[in-house]
Amino acid sequence: xxxxxxxxxxxxxxxxxxxxxxxxxxxxxxxxxxxxxxxxxxxxxxxxxxxxxxxxxxxxxxxxxxxxxxxxxxxxxxxxxxxxxxxxxxxxxxxxxxxxxxxxxxxxxxxxxxxxxxxxxxxxxxxxxxxxxxxxxxxxxxxxxxxxxxxxxxxxxxxxxxxxxxxxxxxxxxxxxxxxxxxxxxxxxxxxxxxxxxxxxxxxxxxxxxxxxxxxxxxxxxxxxxxxxxxxxxxxxxxxxxxxxxxxxxxxxxxxxxxxxxxxxxxxxxxxxxxxxxxxxxxxxxxxxxxxxxxxxxxxxxxxxxxxxxxxxxxxxxxxxxxxxxxxxxxxxxxxxxxxxxxxxxxxxxxxxxxxxxxxxxxxxxxxxxxxxxxxxxxxxxxxxxxxxxxxxxxxxxxxxxxxxxxxxxxxxxxxxxxxxxxxxxxxxxxxxxxxxxxxxxxxxxxxxxxxxxxxxxxxxxxxxxxxxxxxxxxxxxxxxxxxxxxxxxxxxxxxxxxxxxxxxxxxxxxxxxxxxxxxxxxxxxxxxxxxxxxxxxxxxxxxxxxxxxxxxxxxxxxxxxxxxxxxxxxxxxxxxxxxxxxxxxxxxxxxxxxxxxxxxxxxxxxxxxxxxxxxxxxxxxxxxxxxxxxxxxxxxxxxxx
Numbered sequence: 250x251x252x253x254x255x256x257x258x259x260x261x262x263x264x265x266x267x268x269x270x271x272x273x274x275x276x277x278x279x280x281x282x283x284x285x286x287x288x289x290x291x292x293x294x295x296x297x298x299x300x301x302x303x304x305x306x307x308x309x310x311x312x313x314x315x316x317x318x319x320x321x322x323x324x325x326x327x328x329x330x331x332x333x334x335x336x337x338x339x340x341x342x343x344x345x346x347x348x349x350x351x352x353x354x355x356x357x358x359x360x361x362x363x364x365x366x367x368x369x370x371x372x373x374x375x376x377x378x379x380x381x382x383x384x385x386x387x388x389x390x391x392x393x394x395x396x397x398x399x400x401x402x403x404x405x406x407x408x409x410x411x412x413x414x415x416x417x418x419x420x421x422x423x424x425x426x427x428x429x430x431x432x433x434x435x436x437x438x439x440x441x442x443x444x445x446x447x448x449x450x451x452x453x454x455x456x457x458x459x460x461x462x463x464x465x466x467x468x469x470x471x472x473x474x475x476x477x478x479x480x481x482x483x484x485x486x487x488x489x490x491x492x493x494x495x496x497x498x499x500x501x502x503x504x505x506x507x508x509x510x511x512x513x514x515x516x517x518x519x520x521x522x523x524x525x526x527x528x529x530x531x532x533x534x535x536x537x538x539x540x541x542x543x544x545x546x547x548x549x550x551x552x553x554x555x556x557x558x559x560x561x562x563x564x565x566x567x568x569x570x571x572x573x574x575x576x577x578x579x580x581x582x583x584x585x586x587x588x589x590x591x592x593x594x595x596x597x598x599x600x601x602x603x604x605x606x607x608x609x610x611x612x613x614x615x616x617x618x619x620x621x622x623x624x625x626x627x628x629x630x631x632x633x634x635x636x637x638x639x640x641x642x643x644x645x646x647x648x649x650x651x652x653x654x655x656x657x658x659x660x661x662x663x664x665x666x667x668x669x670x671x672x673x674x675x676x677x678x679x680x681x682x683x684x685x686x687x688x689x690x691x692x693x694x695x696x697x698x699x700x701x702x703x704x705x706x707x708x709x710x711x712x713x714x715x716x717x718x719x720x721x722x723x724x725x726x727x728x729x730x731x732x733x734x735x736x737x738x739x740x741x742x743x744x745x746x747x748x749x750x751x752x753x754x755x756x757x758x759x760x761x762x763x764x765x766x767x768x769x770x771x772x773x774x775x776x777x778x779x780x781x782x783x784x785x786x787x788x789x790x791x792x793x794x795x796x797x798x799x800x801x802x803x804x805x806x807x808x809x810x811x812x813x814x815x816x817x818x819x820x821x822x823x824x825x826x827x828x829x830x831x832x833x834x835x836x837x838x839x840x841x842x843x844x845x846x847x848x849x850x851x852x853x854x855x856x857x858x859x860x861x862x863x864x865x866x867x868x869x870x871x872x873x874x875x876x877x878x879x880x881x882x883x884x885x886x887x888x889x890x891x
Contacts, residue, residue: 255289256282264338265312265363273313277509280309284538286340287332292557294346296354296677299536299548300329300399303429303506307397307531308332310512311425314520315393321365321381325374325398327355328551329427330364337363347677349855354677369681370646371619372405374398375424379415382422393423393520400428401596404618409496412526416497419525426528428503429535429548493528502530507537547599569734572727573670575705577602579712579741580639580668581609587716589637593617595624601641601670621646625653625665632663637716641668644684644726651690658722659694665722666715667691672701672726672764673815674847674861679854684726685847688763688820691724692792698723698746699793701764701814701821705732707790713741728765728815730857747794755783758875759807761800763789763814763821769861770813772868777875792821800825801832804840809878812844813871815861822846841878845871 254260258275259282262268268279284305291298309332311322317337324330334352335343339361345351353360355369366377378396385392402408403426415422493500501519504511512531519527535550536542541560542549555562584590584606591613598604598616607614617624621642628638642650647669658665672684691697698718702708702725711725752767758777760770767788774784785807787799804810812822822844829835835842847864861867865874876882 256286258282259286259335259340262336265317265336268309268312268336269316271313273513276309276313276513280306280509281538283309283332283335286335286343288539288557290335290343290346291331291552292555293344294348295551295553295555296347297328297331297550298552299542299545299550300326300429301331302539302542303533303535303537303548304329304397304427305332305538306507306509306512307425307427307533308336310509310516311395311397312336314513314516315395318362318365320393320395321378322363323366323368323374323378323381323394323396324356325368325396325402326371327368329397329399330356333363334361337361347679347854349853349859351854353679353854355679355681367681369678370649371402372398372407374402375408375411375415375422378422378424379411379418379420382415382420383418386420393421395423395425397425397427400426402619404596405620406622412493412496412498412528415526419497421524422526423519424498424526424528426502426530427506427533428530429533498526498528499524500528500530502528503532504530506531506533569732570705570737571731572702572705572708572729573600573602574605575602575708575732575737576641576668576670576712576727577605579709580606582740583712583716584610584613587637589635590716591615591631591636591638593624593628593631593638593640595619595621595642595646597641597643597646597670600643601668603641621650622653625650626657628665629653629657629661629663632658632665633661637664637666637719639666639668639712639715641670643671643682644669644687645671645682647687648690654691654722655694659696662696662721664719666718667722667724668712668715669724669726671729673728674852674857674864675729676857676860677854680851683852684728684815685817687724687726688792688814688816689818689823692820692824696721697793698791700725700744700791701789702727703762703765703767703788703790704735706735706737707788708732709738709741710744711741711790714743714746717743718746726764728857733765733768744790747791747796749787749789749791749796749799751785751787751799753784753786755785756806757782757808758784759787759803759810760784760871761787761789761803761810761812761825763792763812764816766813766815766866769866769868769871773871773875776868776872782875789821792824795824795828797828800828801834804829804834804842807840809841809843809875811842811871811874811878813866814844814846815866816847818846818849820846843874843878845874 258278287301339352342352347354356364357367358364374396378394382394504515519529536548553562580592592603592606593615594601594603595617596619598607617627624640628640631638669687671682675682691699700711702711708727715723715725762770770786774786777784812825814821829842845866852860
């Protein structure tokens with residue numbers, strides 16, 4: 250052991266089995282060292298930070314008391330799992346977090362036996378845990394299943410669907426509600442107020458009744474101190490007990506999630522209970538133990554690399570504006586002209602740019618919590634009354650509201666405007682957050698207008714276009730990150746619906762781009778020109794309705810036509826191919842058609858540039874595809890050129 254180590258006790262722990270060999274009075278030191286290691290690691294890697302610091306004691310206590318990985322531990326969302334990863338055999342790789350070939354920023358089944366369920370979207374843990382608990386019961390097993398879920402994640406209906414089912418089945422499942430009163434945005438809705446009321450309310454049942462129900466399950470040191478009985482009796486209020494009890498859960502709490510003298514005995518008693526589902530209400534502080542995080546409004550939810558001594562985050566060089574900010578600013582300008590424009594987000598105001606709209610129009614901004622299904626139908630209700638709702642939801646989160654898009658919006662042709670952020674590959678968050686499928690899953694729906702911005706200036710015009718579409722739903726997709734640095738328009742001007750544009754005219758090769766791969770098409774065209782291949786570049790702008798006139802013209806006037814998009818098979822290229830085959834445009838063999846899409850795999854995290862290179866959707870990949878269609882080898886042609 251290194252005599253100068255800042256983490257001497259943690260250095261002796263390779264897995265939780267090592268942790269469980271320690272004396273109970275040593276657990277506090279482990280937690281303190283685990284916090285130090287988490288701070289040091291994330292200062293180097295960046296990533297989700299505040300949530301992990303808030304659960305250091307809880308993580309240590311769970312692994313000390315429970316027999317992981319035989320006892321199944323599920324972290325809802327998983328962004329708070331860095332301390333868990335350090336304790337479960339991954340400390341030597343923790344500084345590879347979110348980098349190519351390194352550890353995932355979330356829990357991942359293929360990474361460790363200690364991650365029994367992959368989670369990166371919220372509110373799935375109780376459903377998965379119940380499935381595991383029932384599987385255990387069917388197999389005659391005895392292990393525990395623990396789901397740790399935050400108060401922000403409890404704003405999603407799926408959590409209650411699972412609790413309702415668990416309560417009715419009376420299956421032995423432990424849910425730990427990690428209540429830090431701080432999801433990414435301030436928690437929304439009645440649920441948060443209810444939780445606050447739980448531990449500030451005055452309407453308890455009698456102390457004797459509370460003690461009778463809970464005393465035998467709580468440590469004697471607490472049970473014997475009647476003057477502190479409120480610490481665990483606040484749940485028994487409002488006549489019928491708590492909401493959790495109504496759902497069939499045995500409620501314990503709230504307890505201080507940083508106080509190991511409370512946590513350890515309560516978790517031990519809960520572990521040893523024979524009864525059905527139990528909810529342990531733990532109150533924690535996000536960013537706990539790192540002063541700059543504690544002082545910050547978002548508690549350093551997600552950070553880039555930072556200086557441990559000061560908390561100062563490494564500033565990226567100012568470049569082009571981020572797409573989400575361009576969207577937010579454009580929406581503000583449109584709302585100034587039209588008082589029917591409203592903004593909706595599902596717990597992602599800063600991630601979608603709706604926070605900018607909220608500053609200008611707080612009364613016209615609605616953050617509905619982690620409830621995408623509700624967000625979509627809520628927007629449909631607004632649209633049915635003549636309002637112009639912009640529903641700003643990440644591509645992967647909109648997947649959660651798909652039936653509502655079909656049934657409540659598209660079938661009724663209601664003009665809900667979907668602003669789809671995080672389109673295409675997103676980098677460090679990996680497969681769970683990559684917007685690969687919206688072209689395909691929206692493209693098959695009648696009544697949709699589907700647009701993709703090729704740069705930030707186009708985004709401004711497309712927001713204006715969405716405002717002008719009043720007879721059907723529309724969607725506008727754009728990527729995470731910065732634009733290209735193009736000149737920005739003063740005002741957005743509605744585009745002609747279903748019309749693309751030719752950027753560069755050539756004669757032999759036609760590249761038809763949908764979205765921000767347009768920049769790579771331009772680089773590819775320059776390289777093709779060096780090979781003597783005259784190239785047309787077109788920006789489709791619309792996938793639906795498709796610019797059929799442009800598509801046919803490109804097919805008829807070029808030897809090769811290639812579509813390029815940042816999405817899976819079944820999207821833009823498939824629509825173009827369907828149209829060309831229906832028109833018989835490919836029958837004569839005069840044009841060779843190819844479509845470039847994301848490969849049919851889930852990509853692990855890396856930088857976006859590295860991911861697009863792997864996907865073959867960069868300039869190099871486009872050039873290679875052209876030569877492949879010509880029946881030539883790009884390497885040989887490049888050598889000839891040299």
